[in-house]
Amino acid sequence: MYCLKFTLTPTAAMTFRILPGSILNIATYPFVPPTTLSGYLRRLAMMSAGLELPETRINKDNPPFYTLPRNYVTLGAYPTSWSGVHRTYRKGMRDFNHDDFSKLYVTGKANFQLHTWEYFIAEELVGYLVSESDSELADFQDLETYGCKLGKEGFAVVKTVSEPIKLEQKTVAALSSTIVPMEPLLQSGNFAGGFDIYNLYRYDWDKYSRAKNILDNAPTSINGFISFVAAYYSQKTNYLPTLDYYTNDEIYLPVSLVNLLKGETHV
């Protein structure tokens, strides 16, 4: 297994909405979910090929997906140093059919509803992308210094892209570099905790999807999303889970996460 390590510099506060969620309390994951990273890298690839960014239509129009093809598995991006979730209080709109919020002379009652909205602020993020073959990873080197919107809110710039790193499969006790799917974590007897639990989503791949190109503007064949539950180690912990990892003794990527995101396993 080969891996690329992306170092990202966020330039803005980011929101990766936790779903299902409340419309009044907008919550964010404290990391970049795997699917979000995939769409972000695809857009950067399109920009590097000189293409315009795709406009996304509203849901009922069956909007196209722009993600990396199935042979690339993005595992999300995670803070390495300073980070925090900033919870704000905002006056949002209750409905959209008035323009009270831009009036200089307002009559009548204020028409707003109170929200809380969380923003993830980080100094640096490290993201991982794996592939069976190192030759497929060549185009990503060109993405350095490109930047694009990341998440529902947010923007990040690619600081560095590593050379392809060869990883071996090993069963060891180590702190995962990424989230870990919950079911395999429990099945392998790692009950001690020290992690937060999140509901996340992965792609439901169209089984006829053969696209391999990242530098064109063809939409990706995806039927939708499937939810899964994962553990995230946000703090240093003395208890290290024993799992199957793809590793070079520095990076630890759970085999179970790769298989799950590929759609080869279901939990």
Place this chain on the structure above:
Amino acid sequence: MAAKKEIAVATGLPKTDAENPRMHFDIYAIFEGSQELYFGHEVQVNVNLVEMVKLTTKEGNSIEKCYISPTKRRGVERRCLLWSPTKNGELLGDKQKCGIPKTCALPDCPICAPYGALDPGKSTLIGRVTHGGGVAIQNIYPVEKQRAMHPARLVNQKDETPIPFKREYNQPGILYPVYNHALSVTDKEFASVAYAFLDSLGRIGAGNPKGVAIAETEDYKPLLVFDRYLVPRGKRPIISPSIIEPQEAINDFLRLARYPNHQTDYIEQSYFERWIGDAALEKLQEYSTNFVENILQG
């Protein structure tokens, strides 16, 4: 089912041509709070708090800093455009029939095109300008001040006692790195962004006083960088939120802007142009003037 999804996809935006191509633009700046500023967060009993950002490391270290939320800059910029006066005396928002939250959502609206719009159930225009930064450099805590709602009359009337409350203020002299990124917009569309960025400077902050300035170096050069490109080059002058020394941040900003070792205030490489300091300010003013001439006075 699969066939239905393979629609040939365009951006859905109006066609443009080689005369007015879509480009990427970035503004990098360091703002200085010229006086006390209030950015409302939470209201506790008789105390209005300002927004503070707390960052931690996995090892348990933490810092807390004042913050100009990018969403608040975006809101001020959009209103600057809506309230900009046109030739016949009408404000631009009234002329376009465009407001907040009811936007006109037309792809040729000088406000909605770059800033985005939503007409629920009908159309979504994805904003192509993203606002960032805002985490202060110095970790200086806000200061609480005693305030009261004083009645205007000199002779006290019945039930007109002032209601005392306290309000926090971000202290003057705090520096805030901020960024505006515009992706795939034309020069004409970016003109709105340049006008809004410059016009909003004096209007940032809730209540009074308002306003920030673009901070300057010791030799009076504005800490401002402006890029127009298809391929990003060099390095981006982004200040880490963990830096607390102003001089370190300013040195970093200038070093990154001139990377690897450019001496001039204008850098031109293939598919990339960068303006630094006064040159950046002049270039943004040129775009802003185009907006006034073509949209407001046109």
